[in-house]
Amino acid sequence: MCSLGIECYIPKTPKSGWQNDYIPYIYTHEEVRIIFSISDNLRILKGMDRTPMFILPALCRLLYSTGIRIGEALSIKNEDVDYENKIIHIRKSKNDKERLAVINDSLLSVLEQYRDYRNKIPFTHVSSPSSHFFLTQLGKPCSYGNILTWFHKILYFGKIPKQAYFNRPRIHDIRHTTAVHTLEKLVKDGMDIYCALPLISAFLGHKCIRSTETYVKLTHEMFPDIIEAEALTSYIFPSQPSKTDDNYDGFC
Known part of the structure; x- marks a missing residue:
């Protein structure tokens, strides 16, 4: 068909696996506050000199405020x-x-407070421009696995989620939560949802806006009251005709 001048393409076969059906866990505003509170009140026990626990208050706030990925956060250098x-x-x-x-x-206040505390670690390289921003108490870069272990403890202490379900919350879901909460705020402030999407797409570092469109659905599910039926997006979530409607004749 292409040789005849007819534009066509062969779609890629979807990858198999449960992750393709994964629905992100969107933390509520209250759950975000709980995560911050518990991370602030964690205490280091004697002999735990390899723990990255003291970075968690700054790290959790950084992830929620900026929407960056956990891998991106751990790779940040002082410079x-x-x-x-x-x-x-x-x-x-x-x-x-x-x-x-x-x-x-x-x-900014949180990051500066963390920096001042971190610079008290008795290693000369911790404040050098080429050193990692987030370090353990031994002045070593934090590992992804160790951060996950502590984050799961925060969820456990905070009883998040309070109900059992298939898709367990992840630290990466903070990024999804940031996108949904940001879209919620922009729409509540009166911005058209399709004007907000490009902003959020750039904010998250997506290659194209298509990667961001899923947050429209997530926002509608979490906050159905902020997207009115009369809005431009009403056709995305059409209301079903009622049998009691005078115009309903029983035919589709």
């Missing part, structure tokens, strides 16, 4: 954090595309 201009240079991203993450005022 990547610009406190004066309130930006973080993300060099190692999933799509091999560098971008900037914005630091708001509250996050």
Whole structure:
């Protein structure tokens, strides 16, 4: 068909596996507050000199505030954090595309507090520009597996989720939660949802807006009241005709 001048393509076969049907866990605003509170109140026991626990208050707030991936956060170097201009240079991203993450005022205060505490670690390299921003108490880069272990403890202590279900919450779901909560706020502030999507797409570092469109559905499921039936997006979530409607004749 292509040789005849008819444009066509062969779609890729979807990958098999349960992850293709995975529905992200969207933390509620209250659950986000619980995560912050528990991470603030964790205490290091004697002899736990390899733990990355003391970075969790700053790390959890960074993930929620900026929407960056956990791998991107752990790869941040000291030289990547610009406190004066309130930006973080993300060099190692999933799509091999560098971008900037914005630091708001509250996050800036948290990062500065963490930096001052971290610099008290008795190793000379911890504050060098080429050193990792998040370090263990031994001045070593934090491992992904160790962070997951502590994050699961936070979820356990916070009783999140409070009900049993198939898809367990992950630390990566903080990124999904950030997108949904941001979209919720923009729509509530009066912004058209299709004007908000490009902003969120750039904010998350997506290659195309199609990767961001799934958050429309997630936002509608979490906050159905913020997307009115009369809005531009009403055709995406059409209401079903009622049998009691005077115009309903029983035919589709």
